[in-house]
Amino acid sequence: MRAFGLKDKTFAQETKVMAANQGLYNGFLAAGLLWSILSTKIDVAIFFLTCVAVAGIYGAYSTQKIKILYIQTIPALLAIGSLLFL
Secondary structure (H helix, E strand, C coil), X not given: CHHHCCCCHHHHXXXXXXXXXXXXXXXXXXXXXXXXXXXXXXXXXXXXXXXXHHHHHHHHHHHCCCHHHHHHHHHHHHHHHHHHHC
16 A cells, blocks of 8 residues: 555555556556567557557546656657657
């Protein structure tokens, strides 16, 4: 609980399913990005990098934390740009 800044055990229990869903979602994104590394098709990489970028935009908007854009969205957009223009 402390790793995620949760002080209240009740809150942790109430959000357990949501956290598990988020973990599963992140697992699918990671699997997709791994697939894009192993695949020879650029479309796969662009699709999953776009998913990461959109998730970062939504995360920054919904939490009002601009730092998410720098950590998640911008690297994904730079990777897309690299794939398209290099």
